[in-house]
Amino acid sequence: MKIAVYGATGMVGSQIVAEAARRGHEVTAISRKGTPVEGAAVARAADLADAETYREIAEANDAVVLATSPDRTGGPREPYVEAHRAIAKVPAAARLYMVGGFGGLKAPDGTPIKDTPDFPAIYKGESDAAFAAYEALRDAGTGVTVQAPAAVIAPGERTGKYVTAVDVPAAGESISSQDFAVAALDELERPQFSGKFFTASN
Template sequence: MKIAVYGATGMVGSQIVAEAVRRGHEVTAISRKGVPVEGAAVVRAAELADTEAFREIAAANDAVVLATAPDRTGGPREPYVEAHRAIAAVPTDTRLYLVGGFGGLATPDGTRIKDTPGFPAEYKGESDAAFAAYEALRDAGADLTVQAPAAVIAPGERTGRYVTAVGVPAAGESISSQDFAVAALDELEQPQFRGTFFTASN
């Protein structure tokens, strides 16, 4: 399979690249500066908002993984949302795989976790932006799958074991970035959650 990964140098994106390469897929690693990524067949510099680059990348690959994140340094997050709105307007049949946020999952009564009273205020803006990006792609009718992490995601061990749930948190409060990538590649290779917003946790 040919898989392009935006955000290929990030905590999650780099692990998705590594897992895809481990399984023998041909990976295009995309970052703003085109930084070399071990194992990638192609390394490319591109902004997410560059629709012409996205058009080319989507046409050349079986799946495009969007593993970028909203600004976490206090800067504006609207450019992140606008970039997803821009690529949502590009016609493509290529499967899009969005790394979403835990806050976009729902409680049993249907409330988004990001909108619950106890949700940490410091993560609210980031979660709102991540969910708006998802809505832009969903509303455009893209062939979209969204995978959210557990409440906590951090580098750790690749165990290959995880549990999943659709739309709501799965059992377990954390997941390693390595096992998040395992779940992502499992889904890309053998789709079970195509068209859904699902989550994986250890």
């Protein structure tokens, strides 16, 4: 399978590249600077907001993974959402796969976790932007599949074991970035959650 990964130098994106390469897939690693990523056959510089380049990449690959995130340095987050609105208008046969946020999952009463009283205020803006980007893709009929992490995700051990749930948190409060990537490639290879918002945790 040919897989393109936006955000390929990040904690999650780099692990998805590594896991895909480990399984023998041909990976194009995309970042703003085109930095080489271990395991990728090609490293390419591109901005997610460049819809024409996205069109070219989507036409050349079987799947496009969006492992980017809203600004975390205090800058504006609307450009991130606008980039997703732009690519939502690009028709493409490639499967679209987005790394979402834990806050987009739902509490038992159906409220998005990001909108619950106990959700940390420091993450609220980032979570709102990530969910708005997802909505742009969903509402455009792209068939996007979203994989959210557990409440905590960090580099750790690749165990190959995880549990999943759709729309709500899965059992377990954390997941390693390595196992998150395992879950992502399992879903890309053997789809079970196409067009859904699911999560994986250890």
